[in-house]
Amino acid sequence: MISKFDDVFVFPGDKLFKLENGDNIRIGQGILKKGDCLVAVKPGYLHKDGNKVWVETAQKRYIPAVGDLVIGVVVDRSSEFYQVDVGGFSTALLPLLAFEGATKRNRPHLSVGSAVYARVVSVDRDSEPQLSCLLPGTQHSWVTGETVFGELKQGNLIHCSISLCRNILLGRNTVFTELGKYIPFEQATGMNGRIWVRSQSAGHVVLLSNLIICSENMTNDQLSGMIRSLVSKMTTQMSPTR
Amino acid sequence: MSEFASLGRRDGRKAYEIRGFRCELGYLERADGSCRLEQGKTQVVAGVYGPLEARGRNELPDKTFVDVSIRPCQGYAADYLRLRERELKEIFVATIAAELQPRSCVSLVIQIIENDGSLKAAMINACMLSLLSAGIPCNWIASSCTVSYHSKDTFLLDPTLVEELEGHATAVISYGFEGPKPVPSHNLIGLSCSGFVSSKDIYFSSLSYSQEACKKVYEFIQLVTKRSQTIDGEQLSGIDH
DSSP states (O other): OOOOOTTOEEOTTOEEEEOOTTOOOEEOTTEEEETTEEEEOSOEEEEEETTEEEEEOOOSSOOOOTTOEEEEEEEEEOSSEEEEEOSSSSOEEEETTOSTTOOSSSOOOOOTTOEEEEEEEEEETTEEEEEEOOOTTOOOOGGGTOOSSEEEOSSEEEEOOHHHHHHHHTTSOOHHHHHHTTOOEEEEEETTTEEEEEESSHHHHHHHHHHHHHGGGSOHHHHHHHHHHHHHHHHHHHSOOO | OOHHHHHOOTTSOOTTOOOOEEEEETOSSSSSEEEEEEETTEEEEEEEEEEEEOOGGGOOSSSOEEEEEEEOSSSSOOHHHHHHHHHHHHHHHHHBOGGGSTTEEEEEEEEEEEOSSOHHHHHHHHHHHHHHHHTOOBSSEEEEEEEEEOSTTOEEESOOHHHHHHSSEEEEEEEEEEOOSSSOEEEEEEEEEEEOOOOHHHHHHHHHHHHHHHHHHHHHHHHHHHHHTEETTEETTOTTO
């Protein structure tokens, strides 16, 4: 049984701790309740926040969870849903009307192959996960193009590891703040191992994409040095020579 | 013990000594989890694809479907490899926590690079490493070891191909380990024996020795997996912690 939580690397089959009567614990990814014990089913570092417990694994394939922000690619549409590939083992459903301010007459038309930024609203082991582009509390309609969620036009979609996305979203990886000092760009990071970037020119998008991928196995200090040198190289190359 | 214990084996090992392991995780780019495992000269590459959407009759309403396929060095998969596929499937159906993701499919593909004995054990160990790197939920960590029975009271652990052929029986013994340390509990999850074991005593003593060997393999699997998720002593998934 594990009593201390910091920096514990657990393996499948490791008994984490016994549940007492009246314990109020929310279990997340990589943990299963077996009898009166919590058991790890994935290898990774054990994390605890309040009454939530989960295991963080460096895996490639995404497993949908409620509340995740994801970037999906539309693969099909029916009369009521878009079928969206989010990298999980089955496609997710995005209702046609789940956009801010959308009505039957006035709604976005996504074609097959377009990328969409959405959040996961329901996950059940017996049905497909459901997505939504609605964000309660916002005023903008999808028409204005100022909504948080919705179609991602132009730009480049990068596939990367889930742990990189998680580190970026949690602010452990500062690649975007570093890049923002030199290059103007837009980005969206999905929990499903996809990052979308858009910038002023194709050259900038390529540079951004490569730097983001490279940032995975670097510490933040190494990263800022690399970004500084590459950006300076790029600006000298791209400036018009006479 | 007779000649082997006193004289040692051809490669200088003791009778109950296993060969050195070498492993390269993430060997295949496209697979969700993969590794190349060397166990002495025996070498296999295992790739895990999944969980994918199961199609047709592979779709099970209440659990994950596990598919194992073995590719030989050359030519088609012969009948004995089909048998190996089935034996491996039985082990990994039990190992994978199948009820967590119904209607999905996990596909294990094994390519044999070189066979120098203990092939099936190497395949099981390679598959387990790949499953862990793919993040497939598992009930325990499976590790495996081969025992080759020689003269009346001698057996060798982790035999080479020559030793396997010289012996009159070979057993592949797999254990599932449930942690945490210091004393992981273990249970026998697979035992396939070909040939004739001379006595009950030697059989049980080989079981206890192979258990020690499997535990060493288990520790190796743990070490490799942990190292793959850590950079420079820092956590890969959580640099701030």
